[in-house]
Amino acid sequence: MDGDSFFASCEIALNRNLEGRPVWVGGGRRGDGIVIAANRTAKKFGVTTGMACFEAARICPRGVLCRPHYTEYRDISQKMFRVLEQYSPTLVPVSIDEGFLDFSTMDQTVWRNTTSADYVKQICQRIKNEVGIPVSAGLASSSRLAKLATDAAKPGFIEISIGEEKEFLKDRSVRELSGLGKNRQRALAALGAMTFGHVANLPSHLLRKKFGIWGQQLWLFANGRWSEPLLLEVKDRTTISSNTTLPYDEPDYEAALTFTLSEATRLAGQLRREQLQTREISLTIRFNDFSETGGSHRFQHPQFQNSLINTALEGIFRDSMGGQFRPVRQIRIAMWNLARLDTQPTLWGRTYAERWGALDDAAHKLQEQLKKTPLMTGAQLALQHLDGVHKNPKAKCPFVPQREMVKKLWGTDADPLAHKGEWEKRLAKVSKQHQHQH
Ligand SMILES: [Mg+2]
The missing domain is CATH 3.30.1490.100 (DNA polymerase, Y-family, little finger domain)
Structure with missing residues (x-):
């Protein structure tokens, strides 16, 4: 689950008069430096994250610049996670507006009257209604794939059914994989692997030789054969x-x-x-x-x-x-x-x-x-x-x-x-x- 243009959505949740208008939040020391979040309406005008606020105002004169209200964003984030934690015993938050839920650990009786897809839609709806912010979601057999699905779904929801993983990934760029460093990306490109489809067609021993365990995992992932339990990391702090x-x-x-x-x-x-x-x-x-x-x-x-x-x-x-x-x-x-x-x-x-x-x-x-x-x-x-x-x-x-x-x-x-x-x-x-x- 991932909040859509989270900070901008929060501003709208805090002030309903902004609904339907292009909205962006300015960062920097005075809240008018660079755009740190823009809603979809603003994005349609070409406003992007990282753009200078004066530039955003120039290309979208009717838009609204909001100064950041971090305390309120944190409260809204907390409310969102309070809802999420009611839906699975395994919730792993990864950022202020993003987290993973693991359904595989849940009692089978949960699925008697609903499917996992309906369950996800219900969560999104509840967050929209009760917290007032839109969230996107991806449902898949591993957290990595769920993340890719969420990014592809934005705004909305995508389910990648078991067995459809390889097809979904085939034409997607390996760059979409979070945490893929520049070096690995370059090394993959050198092997002619720009998409997951290309990776899937490479011999797995080659990837293993080049990248070790990670290469092997990537090959399995590209072939839709990667599964992993979602683990809460309870490592000792260093x-x-x-x-x-x-x-x-x-x-x-x-x-x-x-x-x-x-x-x-x-x-x-x-x-x-x-x-x-x-x-x-x-x-x-x-x-x-x-x-x-x-x-x-x-x-x-x-x-x-x-x-x-x-x-x-x-x-x-x-x-x-x-x-x-x-x-x-x-x-x-x-x-x-x-x-x-x-x-x-x-x-x-x-x-x-x-x-x-x-x-x-x-x-x-x-x-x-x-x-x-x-x-x-x-x-x-x-x-x-x-x-x-x-x-x-x-x-x-x-x-x-x-x-x-x-x-x-x-x-x-x-x-x-x-x-x-x-x-x-x-x-x-x-x-x-x-x-x-x-
Ligand atoms: Mg987000």
Whole structure:
């Protein structure tokens, strides 16, 4: 299941007067940079994602530019997933508006009065009615194929019945496969394989020789013989990180530090909620010209306390920012080399970790009840104060600015996670440089 032009649809759901009109959502620091989502009506006029908003207004003067409302998008996304989770015990969300449902694990009695296709249509209808956003869907024998089907269906629904997989894939380009890197794509092209049909006609041992297991799987997939159970990945976490583009390029380094500490506090809370503690932390600061600085710190023992983590981060911040003058655009904090945090009660009274855990739980409960942040650390309070002074719009979003950044950095609109490895490498390089200097 995948929301159609999700952000634009959300805007329409939030304001019914927009229905039927060309609508796009602007990204960037003021919400009028580039188009980050456009509805179908706008697309008919030629408005596309990534286009400058002024250009969109030029080719579609009657269209409506909406500034992003990320908090509301997240609420709508949550509502959508609340509906989805009622339809299968196996739901794997992959992004704010996209997720997989596995029907194969469900009790056979479900299918007594309905077919899986009708079941999917019912889900789409319910989301349309109750959440107010259109979703597309694809039904197929594997999640990979379901994703291709959804993309092909947009907007709407396609079912690829068992046995029809090969026919569906025959003329489709291998580029449609998500996660297919440029190198593999080139290597496939060198074998004359542009479509899945071409791949299916290649000898499987050749693909296996060239690409290993992946090649074998691709061959099976192209031949409609690939099936895989949808698995929830419950791997142990190896990092906790956040990567935030500030609402505007921040020339005030103290304000950037305040934001860093406030964000670190949030991450430390998440760390403890997942019963973890961290041995290493790093901070990367990117400037408005995309140059960056930063460093890392290794604790002697794993840590979970705000105060210690923040002190270390502040040290890195001050060390790295000396002599810098450019405004700050993006701040990335990562905690890794994680260890279990034992919050089990002991016979000798409440441990420090246990008391912190109780504090986190209480804060979390209050937050749920009051729907805002009743408890703040000093850094968070200072940040709120600064925000009031600067009167900046809250434009913090974990999804889009990062994508925009990725697009600027890598020249593609690909999933930021696809570049995670390279991110980590850069991070390592930056921290090595930093260690070298000292
Ligand atoms: Mg979508």
